[in-house]
Amino acid sequence: xxxxxxxxxxxxxxxxxxxxxxxxxxxxxxxxxxxxxxxxxxxxxxxxxxxxxxxxxxxxxxxxxxxxxxxxxxxxxxxxxxxxxxxxxxxxxxxxxxxxxxxxxxxxxxxxxxxxxxxxxxxxxxxxxxxxxxxxxxxxxxxxxxxxxxxxxxxxxxxxxxxxxxxxxxxxxxxxxxxxxxxxxxxxxxxxxxxxxxxxxxxxxxxxxxxxxxxxxxxxxxxxxxxxxxxxxxxxxxxxxxxxxxxxxxxxxxxxxxxxxxxxxxxxxxxxxxxxxxxxxxxxxxxxxxxxxxxxxxxxxxxxxxxxxxxxxxxxxxxxxxxxxxxxxxxxxxxxxxxxxxxxxxxxxxxxxxxxxxxxxxxxxxxxxxxxxxxxxxxxxxxxxxxxxxxxxxxxxxxxxxxxxxxxxxxxxxxxxxxxxxxxxxxxxxxxxxxxxxxxxxxxxxxxxxxxxxxxxxxxxxxxxxxxxxxxxxxxxxxxxxxxxxxxxxxxxxxxxxxxxxxxxxxxxxxxxxxxxxxxxxxxxxxxxxxxxxxxxxxxxxxxxxxxxxxxxxxxxxxxxxxxxxxxxxxxxxxxxxxxxxxxxxxxxxxxxxxxxxxxxxxxxxxxxxxxxxxxxxxxxxxxxxx
Numbered sequence: 001x002x003x004x005x006x007x008x009x010x011x012x013x014x015x016x017x018x019x020x021x022x023x024x025x026x027x028x029x030x031x032x033x034x035x036x037x038x039x040x041x042x043x044x045x046x047x048x049x050x051x052x053x054x055x056x057x058x059x060x061x062x063x064x065x066x067x068x069x070x071x072x073x074x075x076x077x078x079x080x081x082x083x084x085x086x087x088x089x090x091x092x093x094x095x096x097x098x099x100x101x102x103x104x105x106x107x108x109x110x111x112x113x114x115x116x117x118x119x120x121x122x123x124x125x126x127x128x129x130x131x132x133x134x135x136x137x138x139x140x141x142x143x144x145x146x147x148x149x150x151x152x153x154x155x156x157x158x159x160x161x162x163x164x165x166x167x168x169x170x171x172x173x174x175x176x177x178x179x180x181x182x183x184x185x186x187x188x189x190x191x192x193x194x195x196x197x198x199x200x201x202x203x204x205x206x207x208x209x210x211x212x213x214x215x216x217x218x219x220x221x222x223x224x225x226x227x228x229x230x231x232x233x234x235x236x237x238x239x240x241x242x243x244x245x246x247x248x249x250x251x252x253x254x255x256x257x258x259x260x261x262x263x264x265x266x267x268x269x270x271x272x273x274x275x276x277x278x279x280x281x282x283x284x285x286x287x288x289x290x291x292x293x294x295x296x297x298x299x300x301x302x303x304x305x306x307x308x309x310x311x312x313x314x315x316x317x318x319x320x321x322x323x324x325x326x327x328x329x330x331x332x333x334x335x336x337x338x339x340x341x342x343x344x345x346x347x348x349x350x351x352x353x354x355x356x357x358x359x360x361x362x363x364x365x366x367x368x369x370x371x372x373x374x375x376x377x378x379x380x381x382x383x384x385x386x387x388x389x390x391x392x393x394x395x396x397x398x399x400x401x402x403x404x405x406x407x408x409x410x411x412x413x414x415x416x417x418x419x420x421x422x423x424x425x426x427x428x429x430x431x432x433x434x435x436x437x438x439x440x441x442x443x444x445x446x447x448x449x450x451x452x453x454x455x456x457x458x459x460x461x462x463x464x465x466x467x468x469x470x471x472x473x474x475x476x477x478x479x480x481x482x483x484x485x486x487x488x489x490x491x492x493x494x495x496x497x498x499x500x501x502x503x504x505x506x507x508x509x510x511x512x513x514x515x516x517x518x519x520x521x522x523x524x525x526x527x528x529x530x531x532x533x534x535x536x537x538x539x540x541x542x543x544x545x546x547x548x549x550x551x552x553x554x555x556x557x558x559x560x561x562x563x564x565x566x567x568x569x570x571x572x573x574x575x576x577x578x579x580x581x582x583x584x585x586x587x588x589x590x591x592x593x594x595x596x597x598x599x600x601x602x603x604x605x606x607x608x609x610x611x612x613x614x615x616x617x618x619x620x621x622x623x624x625x626x627x
Contacts, residue, residue, distance in 0.1 A: 026052040026130075028449045029149055029162035031137050034062020035435055036418035036442030037168030038119050039082040043446030043474065045129035049453045051446075052160065053123075053131045054151055057334045058327065060119040060131070061112075062170060062419075064435055068211030068326075068333040070115055071106040071262050071270055074375035074513065075436035078399075079485065081476035082122075083439040089118040094265055103263035103270070111264055112213060112333070113325050140165065140178060147414055164449040164459070165415050168442065170335065171285050172342030172421030180409040180417075181345040184285055186388065186426045194352040194427055196395050198388040206339035206430075207279040207380040209272050210299040212307055212332060215322035216267035223320020224311045228304040236309040239276040245393040255314050268322055271307065272337065274380050278303040281384040285342060299336055338420065339380060339433055346423025347460060347614050348405035352377075355400040355428055359504050367499055367616035368464050369401030370447075370471060371440035372480035374514045377430040392430065398507025399480035399514045402432060404464055405614040407445055413458045418445040440476065447471055464612050468499060481505055481518040490579070490599060494518060496608040497598040502532035520595035523550040523586050529597060530559065535618060536607045537563045550591040552583070560604060567604050575603060 028044045030037045033055030044051040059066045072087070079087055090110050094100050103109045123129055135153040142148075149160045167174035175182060185203035189195060217223050240255040262270030271278060280302045284292045311317045321331045328334060348365055358366035377395040381387035406423040407416055417423075418441045420433045431437070447470050452459050468478050472495055475486040479498035484491055497503050498518060505516040530546035539562055549555070553569035560567050576583070576596055583590040592600070601607065611619040 023148075024052075024158055024160045026050045026160060026162050027453045028052070028164045028166065028446070029147065029160055030054065030166040030168050031149075031174050032062070032168035032170065032419065033057075033060045033131060033133075034066070034168055034170060034419060035064050035438045036445060037062070037166070038123065039439050039442030040166050040168060040418055040446035040449070041129050041131070042082060042122055042126055043443045044450040045126035046474075047447065047450035047454070047470070049128065049450045051126075051129045052162075053129070054135045054137055055131060055133050056136050058133045059116040059334065060123060061115050062335070063337055063438075065112045065116040065119070066334045067337045068112050068213050068270060069272060069337050069435070070110050070112045070264060071103060071272075072108040072436060073106060073434040074373060075434075076107040076513065077482050077485070078372055078374060078436075078477055078480060080372060080436070080440050081471065081474050082443045083436045084475065084486070086118065086122065086439065089122065090115075093118060099265060102265055103261055104257070105261045109262065109264050109270070111266060111268055111325065137174070140174065142414065145414070163414065163453050166418060166445050166449055167415065167421060168418045168445070169421070170338050170341060170419060172344065172417070172419070175344050175409060175412075175415070175417055175421060176342055178412055178415065180412050180415070182342040182421070183345070183426070184342055192349075192351050192425045192427075194425060196352065196390055196392075197425070197427060198390070202388070203283065204381070204384060204387050205283050205285065207274070207281050207383045208284075208299065208339060209279050209337045210296065210303040210332065211337055212271040212278070212303050213264070213322045213325045214269040214271055214307070214310075214319040215324070216269075217318050217320050219318055221318040221320070224317045225304060225308055225321065228301055228308055230301065231305045231308055233309060233313060236276050236306055236313070239273060239306070239309070240314075241275045259310070259316065259319075268325075269319060271303065271310070273306070274382055278306040279380055279383050284338075296336055300330070300332055303332070340426075340429055341420045343426070343429060344409050344417050344421055344423055346406045346417070347408045347410060348403050348423065350403055350406050350422075350424040350428050350432070352395070352397070352425065352427050354403075355431070356397045358400065358507075359501065364501060364616035365403040365405075366401055366479070367501060367612055368403040368405060368468075368614060369478045369499060370404045370407070370444035370467060370476070371402040371437055372399060372477040373402070373431055373434060373437040374399035374480060374482070375431050375434045375437075376509070376512060376514060377427055379427075379430040390427075395427065396509035397431070397514060398509055399482065399516045400431070401478060401480055402437065402441065402444075403616070404444070404448070404467055407441065407448060408459045408614070413460075416445045416448050416459050418442050443474065443476060444471060447474075460614065464614060465608060469608075472496070479505060479518075480516045482515045484518050484520060490520075490581075490595060493602040494520065494595065494598045497602050500536070500607045500610075502529070502536070502601060502607060503594055503598055504532070518594065520598075521584065521593050523584060523591045524594050524597045525549065526551055526555055526559065529556075533563070533601075533607075536605075536610060539563055550586055551597060552589070552591050556592060556597070556600060563605065565604055567600075572600055575600065
């Protein structure tokens with residue numbers, strides 16, 4: 001007991017200088033300048049609020065850069081918001097899309113140091129955004145609807161007062177200190193309703209990786225490292241297995257192709273290989289920072305053993321650890337690649353049924369989407385024999401969206417959570433953890449934080465549609481429609497109507513880039529549209545006059561009249577002409593396409609303006625139209 005009291009006293013004395021010093025004030029404070037923290041900061045600042053990012057390293061980008069995972073997994077055909085903007089920066093730097101398609105794991109690969117510089121360039125454009133590098137947070141308390149956060153910077157403790165706090169840490173450290181409820185490891189199928197989940201919950205997480213960036217120093221060079229302690233060649237002898245579970249004709253043994261997996265521009269290589277490579281099982285989540293640092297020594301050593309194997313057994317002695325990437329003594333990344341962290345208990349939890357069949361669930365969480373992803377459920381458990389056997393290849397899902405409520409914790413005001421700590425199940429984390437999704441989660445977190453500040457509300461009190469409309473203005477996706485991109489002149493209205501569920505997408509599980517199609521050129525039947533409109537308009541609940549005939553302007557005008565909105569067929573034709581949308585031919589007559597119907601419903605009925613709650617349910621459900 002005496003020891004505990006002494007420890008508490010020492011801690012109080014350490015914090016005392018910060019508590020007595022002049023406070024720094026900001027509207028939004030982001031702990032962690034990783035993938036989500038950076039985009040959260042940019043978005044919040046663009047929306048007009050003072051924003052500060054606290055980052056322990058000297059880099060921005062987290063897993064994208066400081067962890068060396070500089071190969072974007074997924075969302076290649078859905079360049080949403082700041083993810084698309086970052087990709088465009090890469091295109092401009094390297095000379096176009098083909099210049100970054102250097103490895104077969106991704107369509108977008110880049111040097112980590114370049115990614116860091118480009119993210120800093122994006123940040124520097126925002127006058128309301130500030131970053132404190134080499135700074136770490138020490139604690140946070142709630143006082144009079146604001147947060148008092150103690151930060152150590154340049155050896156000194158400072159107190160920062162902020163209205164909204166964003167946890168963008170790699171392992172969800174902030175939410176844990178603030179008392180937010182969270183989960184670690186695999187869920188029980190009985191709790192989540194996921195048939196693929198194990199019978200009983202456990203604390204097993206995915207393998208992590210200490211990535212190494214290699215560089216080609218030329219055929220005559222010998223960059224072989226000193227033989228690492230504990231090296232065992234047999235541990236890596238199956239590393240050339242490049243068979244792809246999503247393909248029926250992929251080879252099983254090709255060492256050259258294994259290295260090309262993460263080939264970066266300028267003859268560099270990302271060594272982040274799961275099969276008998278440098279994945280390792282370490283669960284660091286609940287450890288202290290010193291304990292984590294000590295445990296990571298083995299992760300680094302394991303990766304160096306794999307490098308030694310590549311150089312000696314496979315014969316690539318000219319591939320050495322890049323000396324021009326990371327500002328570290330050992331030239332390894334500053335942080336490891338964490339695939340999994342704490343997962344907080346949010347206002348809603350995204351589970352596998354909502355991903356696999358979003359339109360068939362009791363709660364229509366898809367209506368509240370704030371980010372999209374197309375990567376499959378991908379878990380790394382090869383280095384942990386104790387992990388329950390789950391055949392993740394069999395978990396086939398379409399592309400999906402992430403609900404707004406998964407970023408907002410239960411019971412704690414003034415806090416938004418991003419990165420990999422959002423409220424999803426363990427299985428779904430295997431898809432939401434990927435870089436493009438995390439970049440979007442940051443942008444959504446920044447949007448929620450900025451609007452909460454501007455409207456004087458708590459994040460949980462914000463109108464979902466207000467957040468979504470703000471994201472649309474920033475070219476963000478609400479629905480994962482692969483065939484309608486932000487370059488489409490009707491992207492926003494199609495996204496809005498998609499988010500209402502009035503016109504639904506068609507989901508397709510497809511290899512490593514799952515899909516959801518809107519099919520804007522296809523026609524719509526009267527019956528299908530009426531079924532989509534029924535949840536919004538009570539006057540249609542007993543309507544029996546909708547046939548399977550395809551809609552044209554006359555039949556749509558008549559349907560609008562039933563709802564109580566008078567628009568003539570001529571008015572509709574005129575509106576479509578202004579939008580440069582033509583009717584389509586079907587069986588010798590002119591009918592309306594899904595694009596046309598989406599535009600007309602959005603323009604005249606405005607169903608997106610109907611308020612929904614955080615679970616996607618309509619408020620004032622019996623209202624015949626939005627007022």
